[in-house]
Amino acid sequence: MADKRDFTGPLMKNGRTLILAYDQGLEHGPTADFDTRNVDPAFIVDTANRGGFSALALQKGTAEKYYDGRTPLILKLNGKSTLPKGEPLSRQHCSVKYAEKLGAKAVGYTIFLGSGYEHEMVKEWGAIQEEAHERGMCAVLWVYPRGAAVPPDTQPDIVAYAARAGLELGADIVKIKYSGDSASFSWAVKAAGKAKVVMSGGPKTATDEAFLSQVQGTIEAGGAGLAVGRNVWQHPEPLKMADSLKKIIFENKPVAQVVAATPR
Amino acid sequence: MADKRDFTGPLMKNGRTLILAYDQGLEHGPTADFDTRNVDPAFIVDTANRGGFSALALQKGTAEKYYDGRTPLILKLNGKSTLPKGEPLSRQHCSVKYAEKLGAKAVGYTIFLGSGYEHEMVKEWGAIQEEAHERGMCAVLWVYPRGAAVPPDTQPDIVAYAARAGLELGADIVKIKYSGDSASFSWAVKAAGKAKVVMSGGPKTATDEAFLSQVQGTIEAGGAGLAVGRNVWQHPEPLKMADSLKKIIFENKPVAQVVAATPR
């Protein structure tokens, strides 16, 4: 019979989580997403620590040179640049063992569901998931439907597919895009079953309310929380945004009340 | 001389078997096949237990989070989504060792016979089959002829080919599609020799009789039973359907008698 341990413990508070994601330098390029402040990983590590984030997701090199052991670390084991065209494929550049040595409590991996190379990532992830659990580490799966044959990745059935793939492939936490409304997202959460669902923050929204409403929709749908990057560290006041997010995620406060409490 | 152990024991009763299959969340997507009831793996595990199924086939993550050790487990070691186009390829995401650790008595693997990647799956399966037998586990092979160059997969000679490939590649149980009638299916069963043949349930049929007749045809043809998903867990009364199936498979009852006994 299966080991029924809950590997998500170190990243969760009462079943909820707020993850600061910072792998965009490799995934999108520094010029696309960074300014002179947030280009510095030290600023991000500090934001994670002071903002009370549940976890911090970093690539290998950033973790090795900047991580200070305070906020729980999710080490992203694979990555790619945005430059190659064709079917997306992101390969493992960090072993689970090395991630543990760098202090990680969890490992992260991206599968581009529907890519012509889906099979490569499914296979690579499979071995990662097993080793992570053998070392007592949480296995977090970014599931991004992407490829020439894939419908828009925020389409509700595609979002739910990503969530379900996360569950069946053994993710403890599955990070997926928001489907646009709480009702359709709740189907994705149901499809993920006992795998915890976190919404992927995505690009900076025009207003704080717009973003916070998505997060609230995620929580209402039964999601466990959020993995956010740009909407925090591109925000003029990252710690205030962090406070707003924590109120919605951990205290179930409505957006209107949260926004009123944090005027800008 | 070969080890003549029969590895199918834990999944069989008097040489017959009724397997509940539940990997469709990954293979087809949750929206295609599930409703709010059967999207929940707990419901499926419960159905398997209460319905007296011979075995339950799950992907790694579903087993790890839901399996309770009651119905014998077949762990599906490979899987793919329905999103990528091109020649089908499904790679291993779970080791035999991990499957055993999750409590499995058997491992399952899909080969898309005729795919341009057939060779990759033949090779991967080969190592799985050996390790399974070394651990005393049953090796179940889903053989699905599929690919641009492959004739319709319910064509009798193609069904028989799938069955024979299962035998020659070392499957203890081979799961194949129904060829449409008992006479042609009996050729597939003969081709499989001492490998046990189970019919693949396929999509929900319009009437119970239609499905039960296929199962009866399988049994009459010498098949060992059925691996069924949608025709049970999409059925309004899964346990009644399970009862009907058990009467046909284990008691050799004719469809007419079974249907009369279970009015809806």
Added chain:
Amino acid sequence: MADKRDFTGPLMKNGRTLILAYDQGLEHGPTADFDTRNVDPAFIVDTANRGGFSALALQKGTAEKYYDGRTPLILKLNGKSTLPKGEPLSRQHCSVKYAEKLGAKAVGYTIFLGSGYEHEMVKEWGAIQEEAHERGMCAVLWVYPRGAAVPPDTQPDIVAYAARAGLELGADIVKIKYSGDSASFSWAVKAAGKAKVVMSGGPKTATDEAFLSQVQGTIEAGGAGLAVGRNVWQHPEPLKMADSLKKIIFENKPVAQVVAATPR
């Protein structure tokens, strides 16, 4: 200096051999080659035993479920179906160690010389050959020139190429197609040097004489014998055909005399 052991011993009698081949179920499909009698591996094993064959070539699954340890076993380590189109590639599905465990005295492997994937098979075979010899097992190589760029595979220079590739790649026995006449086949035998050459039986011929003449041509050319399937087990009287073959191969009898002795 090299180990000069002769690994072919268990398969040879006075330097000659008659091998019963039975991997056509996977290679061609059961409907193409089998009837209700020869679809049954037990019939083939019995034919090998009673017909006094030097060896029996089986795929892993057939060996595991039917082999009885009487006729020496050649385990075919790779295989493919006839369904995929494009450049042919057949990958290893059985380890040398597992073959030994199944009771094999020899391992068999097919290389499609000239295929766009020739290199994959050359590499895979290389490791197999070494492990076989380390375990004291004979390494038998099926060399079939096949691929879009390959001339007809019974053309004498192509047959000789296959034979030579077998020698240089380390085969103890190389199985090749007949080149049509004894004179041209003797060049292939010369090219194979100390590697023993066996003719590949091919499809059932219209008359026994036609087939037996090819075998006689092989022996006259210096070949070691024959690996035959369909011309024996599709024959109405397999044991009589076996007797005819043994007279030609082991007693150097001419076809006319053999046919006269076994009227039908």
Added chain:
Amino acid sequence: MADKRDFTGPLMKNGRTLILAYDQGLEHGPTADFDTRNVDPAFIVDTANRGGFSALALQKGTAEKYYDGRTPLILKLNGKSTLPKGEPLSRQHCSVKYAEKLGAKAVGYTIFLGSGYEHEMVKEWGAIQEEAHERGMCAVLWVYPRGAAVPPDTQPDIVAYAARAGLELGADIVKIKYSGDSASFSWAVKAAGKAKVVMSGGPKTATDEAFLSQVQGTIEAGGAGLAVGRNVWQHPEPLKMADSLKKIIFENKPVAQVVAATPR
């Protein structure tokens, strides 16, 4: 928590470095870059030693046959010729262990960012980086954006992307092309964070001033130094050029002053 060791120590003096690169024989071919003097690796090793270079970058064979242990060695672990067309891919031909045995203090590896094979190099590098650090060796990454889909590789955002990829993938030192001016290059240096940035020397410039100005721009931008080949060993007086470079890199002297001091 991560190991915060600084692996760059043996290659650095006060945080600056001047590396002599000599892998052009394989990368470009000898006729493209060499004359009868610099074709001889002994001349290069001597130049590195007498010129006071911080490190010398060699391919495996050149190191094995010529390296004398005086200037710290960076062993280039992968390489390719310029002959194949299509998406660039350079694979590992030297293990980290062998590099260490050859006396290397650091290993070097090239990733063609944006290549259709980027993923292969990312994966291969990942394992190299870990083993290097486990052996206490510095991991130097050449990041060259190249491939059909990649913008010009001296475009500032592309240069900065290369730098950032180096940081996130775990490079201790990242070697990138110069972006044309100090202002834009300082963004690349910022993007690289705690990974040291060295400018890639590139082809021989028309005048010494042109090249020295680039180096000065790199230093002003916060770069750690230079990896130079042709602009030194194609120079009529390599040691004078080395002196000029050291003045700029280690003494922060302006180009005008350096050139005045070394008339030709």
Added chain:
Amino acid sequence: MADKRDFTGPLMKNGRTLILAYDQGLEHGPTADFDTRNVDPAFIVDTANRGGFSALALQKGTAEKYYDGRTPLILKLNGKSTLPKGEPLSRQHCSVKYAEKLGAKAVGYTIFLGSGYEHEMVKEWGAIQEEAHERGMCAVLWVYPRGAAVPPDTQPDIVAYAARAGLELGADIVKIKYSGDSASFSWAVKAAGKAKVVMSGGPKTATDEAFLSQVQGTIEAGGAGLAVGRNVWQHPEPLKMADSLKKIIFENKPVAQVVAATPR
């Protein structure tokens, strides 16, 4: 610091070598290159022994069945037939360990520089080279520029590129084609540095003088000698040709004098 052992010792006499190459059966096919005399490996082994050759290069199978331990053996670890079209790729079919067991003092490997699969061979060779040196064996690299994008392979700059690639990739001896004249070949020899250069014999020339002049040109250019097949074993008097070659290679005799001394 690197191990400065000279691994070429067993193949050299005063820094010169004369290698008998015999892998053409696999590389070109027996009908293309052989007659009834030289198709027999025993004849070749005898020729090597009696002709006083410095070394004999064989594929695995030929060595295993014919090698007698007298002339030092170079085991060719990879090989391909001439049948597949498309970018050339030759994969390893013999391990270094097995080569040593067969009595080899050296291993040989072919890289098709410029092939679309160059990277596969560079990688495979890299591991071979290291293991060979760890076992104290010489590593001989055949560098043949070949592929759709490659200029004619006897063009001087391409020949020099092959030589240099051999050096940088760690070959102890590099076998390259002759560039047509001694002057241009001396550039290739220079490019190879401390790697010994042997000329590849190529097809039988119309006259002995034509071939011997190439060899003399190689020696004058600083080359270490010759790896010859067809110009010896297709010669009516192989031992006389061997004598002529030895006079040129080991005694620096001019062609005119050598030819006068061996009238035909």
